[in-house]
Amino acid sequence: MTEPSKLPPHGVPEHQPVAGGIAARARAAASPQYLHGLNPEQREAVETLDGPVLVLAGAGTGKTRVLTTRIAHILSQSRARPHEILSVTFTNKAAREMKLRLGQMLGQAVEGMPWLGTFHSIGGRILRIHAELVQLKSNFTVLDVDDQVRLLKQLLQAENIDDKRWPARMLAGLIDSWKNRGLSPSQVPSGEAASFGNGKGGKIYATYQERLKILNAADFGDLLLENIRLFRENPDVLRQYQNRFKFILVDEYQDTNVAQYLWLRLLSQAPSQPGLPLSAVIPGPIDDAAAKQAASAQPALAAPSAPLKNICCVGDDDQSIYGWRGAEVDNILRFDHDFPGAKVIRLERNYRSTGHILAAASHLIAHNEGRLGKTLRTEDVDGEKVTVTGSWDSEEEARAIGEELEELQRAGENLNDVAILVRASFQMREFEDRFVTLGLPYRVIGGPRFYERAEIRDALAYLRTINSPADDLAFERIVNVPKRGLGDATVQLLHDHARKRRIPLFEAARAVVDTDELKPKARGSLRDLVMQFDRWRAQREVVSHTELAEIVLDESGYTEMWQKDRSADAAGRLDNLKELVRSMEEFENLQGFLEHISLVMDRDGEAGDEAVSLMTLHSAKGLEFDNVFLPGWEEGLFPSQRTLDEQGRAGLEEERRLAHVGLTRARRRAKIYFATNRRIHGTWSTTIPSRFLDELPAHNVEITESKGGSGWGGSGGYGASRFDNLESFGSSYSTPGWQRAQANRGRGGGGRSGGGFEERQSSFSGSRSDGSSGGFNRSKRGPMVIEGELVAKSTGTVSEFSLEDRVFHQKFGYGHVVKIDGNKLTIAFEKAGEKKVVDSFVERV
DNA sequence: CTAGCACCCGTTTTT
DNA sequence: CGGGTGCTAG
Numbered sequence: 001m002t003e004p005s006k007l008p009p010h011g012v013p014e015h016q017p018v019a020g021g022i023a024a025r026a027r028a029a030a031s032p033q034y035l036h037g038l039n040p041e042q043r044e045a046v047e048t049l050d051g052p053v054l055v056l057a058g059a060g061t062g063k064t065r066v067l068t069t070r071i072a073h074i075l076s077q078s079r080a081r082p083h084e085i086l087s088v089t090f091t092n093k094a095a096r097e098m099k100l101r102l103g104q105m106l107g108q109a110v111e112g113m114p115w116l117g118t119f120h121s122i123g124g125r126i127l128r129i130h131a132e133l134v135q136l137k138s139n140f141t142v143l144d145v146d147d148q149v150r151l152l153k154q155l156l157q158a159e160n161i162d163d164k165r166w167p168a169r170m171l172a173g174l175i176d177s178w179k180n181r182g183l184s185p186s187q188v189p190s191g192e193a194a195s196f197g198n199g200k201g202g203k204i205y206a207t208y209q210e211r212l213k214i215l216n217a218a219d220f221g222d223l224l225l226e227n228i229r230l231f232r233e234n235p236d237v238l239r240q241y242q243n244r245f246k247f248i249l250v251d252e253y254q255d256t257n258v259a260q261y262l263w264l265r266l267l268s269q270a271p272s273q274p275g276l277p278l279s280a281v282i283p284g285p286i287d288d289a290a291a292k293q294a295a296s297a298q299p300a301l302a303a304p305s306a307p308l309k310n311i312c313c314v315g316d317d318d319q320s321i322y323g324w325r326g327a328e329v330d331n332i333l334r335f336d337h338d339f340p341g342a343k344v345i346r347l348e349r350n351y352r353s354t355g356h357i358l359a360a361a362s363h364l365i366a367h368n369e370g371r372l373g374k375t376l377r378t379e380d381v382d383g384e385k386v387t388v389t390g391s392w393d394s395e396e397e398a399r400a401i402g403e404e405l406e407e408l409q410r411a412g413e414n415l416n417d418v419a420i421l422v423r424a425s426f427q428m429r430e431f432e433d434r435f436v437t438l439g440l441p442y443r444v445i446g447g448p449r450f451y452e453r454a455e456i457r458d459a460l461a462y463l464r465t466i467n468s469p470a471d472d473l474a475f476e477r478i479v480n481v482p483k484r485g486l487g488d489a490t491v492q493l494l495h496d497h498a499r500k501r502r503i504p505l506f507e508a509a510r511a512v513v514d515t516d517e518l519k520p521k522a523r524g525s526l527r528d529l530v531m532q533f534d535r536w537r538a539q540r541e542v543v544s545h546t547e548l549a550e551i552v553l554d555e556s557g558y559t560e561m562w563q564k565d566r567s568a569d570a571a572g573r574l575d576n577l578k579e580l581v582r583s584m585e586e587f588e589n590l591q592g593f594l595e596h597i598s599l600v601m602d603r604d605g606e607a608g609d610e611a612v613s614l615m616t617l618h619s620a621k622g623l624e625f626d627n628v629f630l631p632g633w634e635e636g637l638f639p640s641q642r643t644l645d646e647q648g649r650a651g652l653e654e655e656r657r658l659a660h661v662g663l664t665r666a667r668r669r670a671k672i673y674f675a676t677n678r679r680i681h682g683t684w685s686t687t688i689p690s691r692f693l694d695e696l697p698a699h700n701v702e703i704t705e706s707k708g709g710s711g712w713g714g715s716g717g718y719g720a721s722r723f724d725n726l727e728s729f730g731s732s733y734s735t736p737g738w739q740r741a742q743a744n745r746g747r748g749g750g751g752r753s754g755g756g757f758e759e760r761q762s763s764f765s766g767s768r769s770d771g772s773s774g775g776f777n778r779s780k781r782g783p784m785v786i787e788g789e790l791v792a793k794s795t796g797t798v799s800e801f802s803l804e805d806r807v808f809h810q811k812f813g814y815g816h817v818v819k820i821d822g823n824k825l826t827i828a829f830e831k832a833g834e835k836k837v838v839d840s841f842v843e844r845v
Numbered sequence: 846c847t848a849g850c851a852c853c854c855g856t857t858t859t860t
Numbered sequence: 861c862g863g864g865t866g867c868t869a870g
Contacts, residue, residue, distance in 0.1 A: 091860065120860060220860070255860090325859065424857045449859090480846095487846050522846095599860085618858045640857060658858085681856060682861040846870105853865075 034072045034105055038065075045312075045345045046070045049079060049247070052268075052339035054332070055314040058376045059361070059664035060352030060624065063314055064094075067249055068101045070312060071113075075106070080246035082112035086267065088119050089251040092600055094622065095121075098251070115245070119260050121599045123223040126230070126241070128595065133234055134226045139591055141217040141464055142598045146457060147473040148172045148219050151211060154495075155204050156197065166197045175205050179221025180326030182228060182259040185209055195818065216470050223599075224259045231266045242271040246310065253315030253335075257326035265338070268311040311339065317372050318365050319661050321618060323654050324643070333372060350376045350664075352624055354383025356700040357670045361663035363697040368653045376664075385702040386663070386670045388693055393677040393684075394427075394632075398434040401629050401673065405440055405612060408627060415441060417626035419613040421662050423638040427631065428614055435612070443608075445615035451598055455562065455573040456580055460597060462552050465506065466536050467590055472498070472505040479509075482561035484525045493517060506533070532556065545590040549581050617662050628666035631673040633659075633690035637680075659692045672696075808845045 035043060042062055045055045046069045057063035071087065074080050089095045095117050102113065115122060124142065131138040143151075152168040152175075174196055178188050185193075185206035193202025212218060218226060231238040248268055250256070256264070313335065320329045336342045350358055358378050365371070391397040401420065408418060420431055428444060435442045450456060458481055464474035479494075480486045497508035512518060513527040536552055543551070553559045559577065562570050587593035613625070632638055639655035647654065663670050674689045805817045818828050 118860065223860095321858080322860090324857085426856075446859090483847080485846065489846080616858060637857095642857070679861085848870085849868090851865105851867075854863090856862095 041347050042066050046073050052342035053312040054335045054344045057347040058374050060350040061347035072105050083114050084246040086245040087116040087249040090255045120223045123227040134230050135213045137216050141471050143217050143219045161197045179225045180257040182262050239271045248311040250313040253313035254317050254320035254332040255322045255327045256331050261331050268309045321658050348374050350378045354380050356382050356385045357666050360386045360696050360700045361660050364695050365660040367695050387702050387704050388672045389704045391675045394675045397631050397673050397675045398430045402434045402438050415610045415612045419625040420629040421617045421620045441611040442614050443611045446619040469506050470504040475505050482557045490522050546584045617658050620665050624665050626667045627669045629671050630662050633672050633674040634687040
């Protein structure tokens with residue numbers, strides 16, 4: 001993975017008062033080296049060690065630097081030893097970067113920071129230490145999504161639930177979201193639990209958890225949820241960690257979900273008195289915001305006798321882009337409620353982008369209402385204006401960007417400092433095609449993670465089966481890979497046996513081989529397999545784990561399977577397998593390797609040659625580039641229609657934050673594109689320029705023509721007037737530009753000007769596929785109190801709808817309510833099937 | 846049991 | 861348009 005950011009100089013601009021006169025030098029001599037070059041706010045964030053601190057760090061304001069320097073400061077002041085600092089990040093990338101920078105700052109002392117890592121890896125580590133307290137063994141397996149779905153499928157079958165109507169994948173998502181909210185099976189609101197599988201959803205969740213224990217396995221969400229349970233049920237264990245962690249640091253706090261919040265909250269309390277009932281300190285049934293309100297109202301927490309730990313959370317509410325995955329912006333917005341007496345420090349000096357880019361980004365994000373509010377500023381030059389370029393279609397868009405890239409290349413720009421950031425990954429293909437024909441080197445960042453590839457999971461399944469004979473899911477995965485003539489029928493038989501005798505699948509296989517229940521062919525094949533595993537397990541004692549892996553892949557015929565495969569990617573898969581074996585060397589033994597693999601193994605490919613980066617906006621967070629291309633700014637795509645439908649205004653604001661993230665990735669040049677026609681799902685459709693374009697400040701933006709294309713209708717007519725009236729922060733739908741865009745689109749880009757709300761509605765209310773414009777009706781808008789709105793969002797205010805209500809939706813037509821989750825309704829439409837919709841988009845009929 | 850075919854589906858972001 | 865899934869025929 002490339003790290004386009006220039007590590008050391010970043011955040012240390014020349015115009016900061018570094019050296020200077022004698023006085024400055026004297027001051028410098030008095031303060032430690034690592035504090036040099038920090039601006040006053042950064043320095044305050046580093047030096048305020050006691051009590052809760054929230055650092056609101058805007059994009060490019062030196063967030064990571066503050067975090068690492070703070071750790072350095074804690075250590076050098078001898079306030080804590082390395083193993084007494086808990087430092088959590090959201091991603092492995094961030095954890096790695098922190099380790100790297102800490103290493104640079106402190107020498108090689110980073111090895112001594114055992115508690116620096118992601119929420120999941122740290123949660124997993126704690127869980128392994130106390131596994132038996134949550135009915136696991138310390139060598140438990142972390143299940144990947146595939147395993148989860150397979151397991152759930154079995155459970156659904158057992159319950160006789162039609163997996164067409166109720167896909168296992170959907171339940172997996174549901175369970176995951178429950179876990180994100182900190183809900184164990186008994187805590188899931190009954191309405192929600194009943195919403196899946198004819199009321200059996202909650203029950204299956206419970207069964208699923210039971211099965212996980214039998215399999216000695218945990219899924220991703222368990223790494224935190226079971227950790228929370230561990231702490232709640234074992235106050236002495238909790239106290240042990242509360243005592244250990246003298247300082248807690250949290251990165252990207254705006255991305256934390258409820259479970260992570262609760263986990264942090266438990267750890268951040270000063271050790272409770274032995275014997276004090278836990279319920280006095282810990283929110284009871286975790287019921288979303290209700291629990292959080294209870295928690296923040298909890299007097300014990302604020303009381304001086306139970307002081308909060310030295311917790312420092314760093315984040316930026318304007319970069320919260322993971323709401324769909326359970327992240328609660330509330331967490332950061334409510335920080336000073338949750339951590340009374342918290343000190344809030346704003347970092348608003350941006351050291352990354354030039355003036356125009358920053359102004360554009362700031363202006364755009366100012367349209368959000370649910371934010372704490374920061375004003376980014378730079379002392380850098382204005383630089384180039386942000387450009388907005390229209391193209392006829394997505395192909396022309398790709399061509400135009402291709403040309404600009406070549407131009408940059410000719411101008412001597414380093415391609416490593418160029419990125420194309422898209423909203424959705426399907427947009428990438430067009431660029432890839434174009435770059436291939438141009439011979440332009442590029443790399444795709446993101447994609448499927450290394451350990452998610454089929455060949456890696458297969459290989460891991462072999463190793464898991466060796467390591468943990470009770471891991472039925474692993475065994476089942478590879479029992480017939482490569483093909484051994486052991487198909488569904490055989491597996492079914494094994495299952496029956498296993499269930500009857502309450503033994504793992506593998507042991508069932510061993511037993512079945514001695515009977516004549518299987519046909520001779522399958523029986524022999526299965527016997528061989530069992531014997532092979534016995535042999536491998538024995539070899540484990542004598543050969544190294546890397547050798548063992550090679551032996552297994554070889555003897556099982558797995559490598560051979562791919563060698564014989566004629567498909568194009570077979571060679572790549574073999575490479576991946578080699579890479580897997582190589583990566584095992586870093587670990588002590590098989591056990592250690594398996595513990596880490598699913599959590600820490602990242603995407604492959606360490607950079608290499610100069611190339612343009614192609615990635616989604618989401619995966620661009622935290623990165624920066626000199627030149628950033630932002631294609632696809634069209635209604636429906638960006639902001640994404642689906643997000644609008646499902647999340648309403650909150651969704652729109654999250655999309656806007658995404659736009660803000662995109663713009664603030666750019667150091668010197670940001671170039672936005674939109675196409676008038678785009679192919680979605682195979683068919684061409686005409687699109688409207690994104691409303692976000694209307695929200696950019698005219699002064700910082702330059703509108704350009706797409707080069708080398710037939711152009712798109714009404715070039716001049718569109719023009720600068722689109723950016724009129726940007727002072728109004730009201731509904732973007734009411735800006736003239738927006739309305740004109742609508743009107744233009746309706747007329748196919750003709751030259752007539754004017755047009756307004758009514759006309760727009762009449763010209764294509766039928767074809768406009770969102771209903772969001774209707775959803776934002778006046779009565780629902782108007783100034784919203786941040787807290788009121790956000791609390792409403794997660795508390796699950798009672799909807800004015802009730803189950804079975806017959807409703808009408810502009811796009812989907814008639815249907816009835818089958819599920820209510822706050823203001824989000826699940827509606828079974830008569831024509832369109834089941835959809836999730838915000839209640840304001842439908843009316844009762 | 847496997848391999849090949851048809852149909853169907855669903856199309857965002859991921860630790 | 862492409863991928864994945866389920867089905868059927870061998």
